[in-house]
Every structure is written in structure tokens, then in C-alpha cells.
Amino acid sequence: MIIEGPVLKYGDKIDTDIIIPARHLKYTDPNYLAQHAMEPLDPEFYKKASKGVVVVAGKVFGMGSSREQAAIALKAAGVRVIVAESFARIFYRNCINNGLPLITLPYATKEIKEGDVVKVNVETGEVRVGNKVLNGKGITGMALDILKAGGIMEYLKRVSQVPTQGG
Amino acid sequence: MTGTLTEKILSRASGRSVSPGDVIEANVDIVAFHDLTGYHVIEVMEKANMMKIFDKSKIVVAFDHLAPPPDVRSAEIQVNIRKFVREMRLPNFHDVNVGILHELLIEKYALPGQVIVAADSHTTTSGALGAFAQGMGASDVAAAVITGKTWMVVPQPFKVELTGTPGKWVNGKDVALKLLGDFKADYFNGMSIEVHVRNPKAFPTDYRATVSNMGIEMNADALMFVPDQETKDYIKTMRGKEVELLTPDPKASYQDEYTIELEKLEPLVAAPYSVDNVKTAREVSNVEVDQVYIGSCTNGRLSDFQMAAEILKGRTVKTRCIAIPSSYEMFKQAMEKGYIETLVNAGCVVTYGTCGPCLGGHFGVAGPGEVIVSTSSRNFRGRMGSNEAKVYLSGPSVAAATAATGRITDPRDLQ
Numbered sequence: 001m002i003i004e005g006p007v008l009k010y011g012d013k014i015d016t017d018i019i020i021p022a023r024h025l026k027y028t029d030p031n032y033l034a035q036h037a038m039e040p041l042d043p044e045f046y047k048k049a050s051k052g053v054v055v056v057a058g059k060v061f062g063m064g065s066s067r068e069q070a071a072i073a074l075k076a077a078g079v080r081v082i083v084a085e086s087f088a089r090i091f092y093r094n095c096i097n098n099g100l101p102l103i104t105l106p107y108a109t110k111e112i113k114e115g116d117v118v119k120v121n122v123e124t125g126e127v128r129v130g131n132k133v134l135n136g137k138g139i140t141g142m143a144l145d146i147l148k149a150g151g152i153m154e155y156l157k158r159v160s161q162v163p164t165q166g167g
Numbered sequence: 168m169t170g171t172l173t174e175k176i177l178s179r180a181s182g183r184s185v186s187p188g189d190v191i192e193a194n195v196d197i198v199a200f201h202d203l204t205g206y207h208v209i210e211v212m213e214k215a216n217m218m219k220i221f222d223k224s225k226i227v228v229a230f231d232h233l234a235p236p237p238d239v240r241s242a243e244i245q246v247n248i249r250k251f252v253r254e255m256r257l258p259n260f261h262d263v264n265v266g267i268l269h270e271l272l273i274e275k276y277a278l279p280g281q282v283i284v285a286a287d288s289h290t291t292t293s294g295a296l297g298a299f300a301q302g303m304g305a306s307d308v309a310a311a312v313i314t315g316k317t318w319m320v321v322p323q324p325f326k327v328e329l330t331g332t333p334g335k336w337v338n339g340k341d342v343a344l345k346l347l348g349d350f351k352a353d354y355f356n357g358m359s360i361e362v363h364v365r366n367p368k369a370f371p372t373d374y375r376a377t378v379s380n381m382g383i384e385m386n387a388d389a390l391m392f393v394p395d396q397e398t399k400d401y402i403k404t405m406r407g408k409e410v411e412l413l414t415p416d417p418k419a420s421y422q423d424e425y426t427i428e429l430e431k432l433e434p435l436v437a438a439p440y441s442v443d444n445v446k447t448a449r450e451v452s453n454v455e456v457d458q459v460y461i462g463s464c465t466n467g468r469l470s471d472f473q474m475a476a477e478i479l480k481g482r483t484v485k486t487r488c489i490a491i492p493s494s495y496e497m498f499k500q501a502m503e504k505g506y507i508e509t510l511v512n513a514g515c516v517v518t519y520g521t522c523g524p525c526l527g528g529h530f531g532v533a534g535p536g537e538v539i540v541s542t543s544s545r546n547f548r549g550r551m552g553s554n555e556a557k558v559y560l561s562g563p564s565v566a567a568a569t570a571a572t573g574r575i576t577d578p579r580d581l582q
């Protein structure tokens with residue numbers, strides 16, 4: 001899976017209260033959440049991301065709360081893939097479950113500039129910026145299976161014979 | 168197999184001998200959610216048409232984030248979850264009058280050696296009793312509710328040793344902030360921290376719960392205290408139950424180790440806007456404060472209120488001060504000890520069992536330009552309300568001393 005797009009760049013420790021503030025968590029509608037993505041840090045994010053973008057960021061992107069709306073909001077706002085130096089564990093899983101791919105790339109914020117157009121191979125982790133080829137860590141194994149299935153629930157339906165009712 | 172607590176718990180839960188880096192499917196002992204994530208968990212289950220629960224006795228539900236409901240949508244969320252609980256006949260349901268989920272887990276449910284997953288990041292709190300406890304998103308928790316299993320990567324174990332006895336005004340918060348200040352918020356990503364307490368009674372379960380709670384702020388996969396006599400005594404006192412302890416092998420090998428000498432710690436704070444922006448309280452003692460919040464799943468327990476009451480006894484607060492014991496049980500015990508009366512007489516606003524102010528929900532949201540000192544766990548921009556508010560995190564002693572003077576105060580400097 002190859003994904004291409006212009007870069008919106010952020011720093012280290014972008015937390016989930018930045019990605020989607022708690023006051024919006026009483027809803028799960030992607031279109032509503034998209035309008036408030038990254039609101040405290042970048043109120044123009046929704047407009048900037050709407051044509052499809054690659055978010056590049058520093059360390060522990062998505063740290064903090066377990067709110068799955070963080071993944072839903074970014075994806076619905078137009079984020080096609082996130083390339084960060086590292087990810088918080090819960091956020092990583094939430095993105096996989098919501099079909100938003102992520103690449104771990106050390107020095108991502110040093111190698112990539114705001115506005116660069118990057119080409120990302122989701123499985124190998126290769127990131128191309130102009131003539132430069134950067135090697136990150138792609139999505140593999142269990143996480144890749146879940147991403148391809150369309151999230152953990154669809155994955156469960158495929159791999160197990162979980163009854164759909166009863167209780 | 169090197170015999171760390173992490174490996175022992177996850178080997179038992181997955182039915183095979185595991186090592187760091189392995190991808191495993193673990194059986195879970197408890198799956199939990201609260202109101203603000205619970206409705207989302209149920210939505211995921213409904214959308215997938217998988218309304219099945221692996222074991223009703225292992226599901227725990229508590230209303231805390233929207234408790235009591237501040238608006239119609241919050242009330243609607245609770246109405247819908249109550250209906251789900253009724254239809255599924257879930258026995259472990261706690262309405263708005265019982266307490267914060269993570270506090271209820273350690274008071275009533277969590278046991279050493281268990282695997283616990285819940286739809287809230289502060290699930291790490293149950294690590295205080297030696298459980299491998301992780302927060303997850305709504306989809307992963309829905310999957311665990313249905314199957315009783317979850318997939319995970321076995322983390323790298325890191326050992327922290329606590330030696331000695333903490334000073335009078337130091338508690339679990341200062342240990343958590345010490346680790347965050349020394350290692351920064353990204354260091355423990357992909358690791359499980361196992362804390363060994365040299366002198367178990369010097370660092371009680373209340374303190375341990377604060378440190379485990381903030382394991383998620385360190386981005387650790389789990390933060391567990393090696394269970395000991397204190398763990399046994401706590402569970403015996405709270406539940407009248409004798410428990411078995413699962414402990415690491417004496418020769419267990421860790422990726423690295425770090426020792427904290429408790430008597431050398433002094434009251435710390437995390438300054439805006441990051442949990443690892445750690446300073447001593449004295450370094451920021453000139454900062455004027457508008458509101459103090461004492462409570463949350465981080466620092467809302469009896470010992471926290473004991474410290475706060477000792478400082479505020481006979482004083483009148485000079486800031487707004489909101490005090491929220493984390494559960495009915497903690498509130499009741501604090502009332503019996505006279506702490507609640509002391510706080511009310513000092514001018515605090517007191518309720519119990521809501522997460523409200525910590526996440527900028529209700530019952531004390533921060534306004535533009537305001538400075539807050541809070542015993543909760545996060546000081547991210549906008550976390551407690553306005554983007555233009557500043558939050559300093561501290562333990563209860565600094566919070567209460569600050570309420571008494573109107574500026575950030577190390578309790579040792581109180582007149």
C-alpha cells in the first residue's frame with residue numbers, strides 16, 4: 001500500500017487532548033470530530049488537511065488518553081498516514097482499528113519539512129521525499145492483518161467463529 | 168524466560184512461555200469501561216452485530232467522567248449504558264454514587280497477577296496491586312468484552328527500586344514526577360516498569376496507586392508494584408480476603424534498573440504544559456494560583472485527604488479549592504476521620520467520585536488565563552478547560568499549602 005501527500009508537520013508529545021479535546025468526546029460522528037481535530041494547537045487544521053495530507057511528528061505522538069475519537073478525527077479530517085518518531089501504544093492501536101496507517105521513522109522531523117510531498121510504503125516503512133529514501137518501520141504482523149481486515153471487529157469475524165448474538 | 172513479573176503474568180495469561188517482543192493473545196481477567204468510553208464500546212459492538220459477553224462476572228462498569236451528568240447528552244449516554252447493563256444483566260455496575268473506575272478496581276476487583284484491560288488510559292492504576300493493567304480504545308475493549316482475550320506485544324521489563332522512607336510531605340506523586348523528570352515522557356514507551364519496594368510499609372497502596380496511575384504519563388505499557396505484605400494487607404482490609412501473591416524470580420533479569428532513595432525526595436511539581444517539565448515546588452513558589460484541585464484517580468485517596476486536612480486545619484483557603492475523594496468509600500473514611508469537615512470549614516467545595524475537573528469536564532473547569540494547581544495526572548494545554556489556562560501538577564501537600572497561601576507553596580515553608 002503506497003500513500004502520497006503533502007506534509008503537515010508537528011513536534012514532540014502531541015497528546016490526545018490536542019488531537020481532540022475532551023469536550024467533544026460525547027460523540028463519535030467522524031464529520032463532527034474532524035472539524036475539531038488538533039483544535040487547541042492548529043485551529044486551521046481541518047481546512048489544511050481536507051484535501052488529504054501526511055502528518056509528520058516527533059516523539060510519542062498520541063500520548064495520553066485512550067479516546068478512540070483521536071484516530072477517528074484525524075482520519076476524517078483528511079490524514080492519510082502519520083509518520084512519527086514514535087507513537088503512544090493506545091493511539092497506535094486505535095489508528096490500526098480505524099484504518100489510519102502509521103509509520104515509525106526516527107529523525108522524521110529532521111528529515112522532512114512542512115509542505116514536502118512524501119510517498120509512504122505502509123508495509124515496508126519506506127518514506128520517499130524527493131530523491132531521498134528514508135527507512136522507517138512499517139505495519140507488520142498482527143497489526144497489518146487487523147488494518148487489512150478493516151479493524152479488530154472485522155478481523156474477529158474473519159478469524160474466529162464468535163457467535164453474533166446471545167449473551 | 169527470565170522470570171520478571173511481566174513475563175510470569177503474560178505467560179500464565181497466554182498459556183505459553185513468553186519473552187519481550189513476542190506478540191501474544193492474552194486471556195483477560197477483568198474488562199472495564201466508564202460512561203464516556205462505555206457508550207462508544209457498546210456502539211462498536213452494535214455496529215458489528217456482536218452483542219456477546221465472554222463472562223459477565225468479569226465486566227466492570229462505573230460512571231465517573233460524566234457523574235453526575237452536567238448536560239443532556241451526558242445524561243443520555245448514562246441512560247443508554249444503564250439499559251445495556253440491564254439487558255445484559257451485568258452484575259458489576261456502579262452508578263454515579265460509587266466512585267471513579269480505577270479506584271473501584273483497586274478497592275473491589277483487581278488482584279495480583281491478573282491481566283486487566285479497560286477503556287481508559289489510567290487503567291495502569293491497578294498495577295498498584297501487581298496486576299498487568301492497560302488502557303485501550305473502545306474497539307479493542309469491545310473485542311475483549313466479546314472474546315475475553317486481547318492481543319499485545321510483550322513489553323521490555325524495567326526495574327525501579329524504592330529504598331528508605333519518604334519525608335512527611337512526600338508521597339506517590341513525587342515518585343511519579345521524579346521518574347518523569349529524570350527519564351522524560353517517551354523513555355518507557357514499550358516497557359513495563361516493575362517497582363520493588365524495599366520497605367513495604369513505608370510506601371502504602373495509596374502511594375503506589377498514584378505511581379501506577381501515572382505509568383501512562385511515562386508511556387509505559389504497564390507500571391506494576393511487585394506485590395508484598397502491604398498488598399495482602401490492603402486487600403484483606405478492603406475486601407476481607409486473603410490473596411496469593413505472584414512475584415518475580417529473585418534473579419529476574421531486567422533491561423535496566425533505577426533506584427530512588429525516598430528520603431531524598433522533596434515536593435515536586437510538573438509545570439505547564441508537559442508532565443515531564445518537573446521542578447521542585449520551591450523553584451516555582453512565586454506563581455500565583457486561582458484554583459486548586461485535590462482529587463482524581465491519581466490522588467483522591469484517604470492518605471491524600473489526610474495530608475490536605477493536616478495542612479488546611481484551622482486555615483481559610485486563599486484560592487478556590489475543589490476537593491473530590493475518588494470514591495464513596497474514600498469520602499466516607501475521610502468523613503469519619505474529620506478530614507471532610509476540616510476542608511469544608513477551610514472553604515473548599517467538596518463532592519466525591521467524579522472525574523469532572525481533571526479532564527475539563529465539569530465541577531471546576533479552568534477559565535482563560537487561570538492558573539491551576541491540581542493533584543490529577545495531566546497538564547497538557549487545554550486539558551482542564553481553556554487553552555489559555557496553565558496547570559501545575561503536584562501532590563496533595565503542595566496543593567493544600569498552595570490553597571492556604573494563594574501561591575505555589577512547599578508545605579515546609581508554611582508559617
